[in-house]
Amino acid sequence: MLKAFIFDLDGTLIDSLADIAASINRMLEARGYPLCKDAGIFKQMVGDGMEKLVERALPETARSEEMIRLCTEEYRAFYDIHWQEQTQPYPHIVEVLAALKAKGLKLGVISNKAHRFTVPMTEHFFGSDCFELILGQRAEVPRKPDPAGAHEAATILGLRPEECAYVGDSGIDMAFAKSSGMVGIGVDWGFRSVAELTEHGATYVISTPGELLEIYDKSC
Structure with a gap:
């Protein structure tokens, strides 16, 4: 689950x-x-x-x-x-995050973007109480796809890696999920191709944020 x-x-x-x-x-x-x-x-x-x-x-x-x-x-x-002149959340992301949170799920962010940008950008677009953890790239932690950040996040959340899904748009993200033991969910609205996502081990590839709710329901 x-x-x-x-x-x-x-x-x-x-x-x-x-x-x-x-x-x-x-x-x-x-x-x-x-x-x-x-x-x-x-x-x-x-x-x-x-x-x-x-x-x-x-x-x-x-x-x-x-x-x-x-x-x-x-x-x-x-x-x-x-950084905030043209940047926006993808359509329906905000609503789906709220729905996941309403189901009692813990939410987090792990990015290869520098930590000093990742935290304020995430909080700017999604508020300060949406995510339990926000981790950008820090000098002391190897960047994705090294699994160190995923294991750190699971420890902070008090969960096993296999109880967590990692959602991303690149092969790096899917390799990160696979190497850490998390469920890799690739999104096709991002910067890379579906072929890249599947080649790097995505368990699921989705076309709309709402499919995250379906994946959660199937895991229950």
Whole structure:
């Protein structure tokens, strides 16, 4: 029986791609580098943390360790100002979270986005009492798909990993769920393909948030 649903943030709970893309392009423009004009390309660039996002956005000739560090700081400064300009929760997410909570389920967020962004963004869009835990990327915890964050979350919630579902939009998320012993639920409204979700071990792939309620009912 499932007792908790833990969510990825970007591409799962919120559509944040436009603000991420705009902040990356502000950084590139300030540096005099070519802009990433195809917004769709960002769907493949996100998911592994800010440093990897910036590295992928930079021209290959500019991808030194020091330049990636400097440009990540600059991107972070732009994103700190602009992250809520176009970002919104996906349709029906808020209602489904409320319905899951009303059934007595524990809710959480685990993201590869930096912790300093993950917490205020999640609370901005969903309030401060929706989730029992919100964990962004922290230096002391390996990022997804390493299972350390999932095991930490299960311990905080007082549950076994197999009593938790992890909901995400990428192969990284599904590998994270599988390696930790959680039930992996892939969503097809996010940044990656259904094929990627299934290839990385998704137990379920859903097309609407309401299907989470159906999965919970089946687990009872």
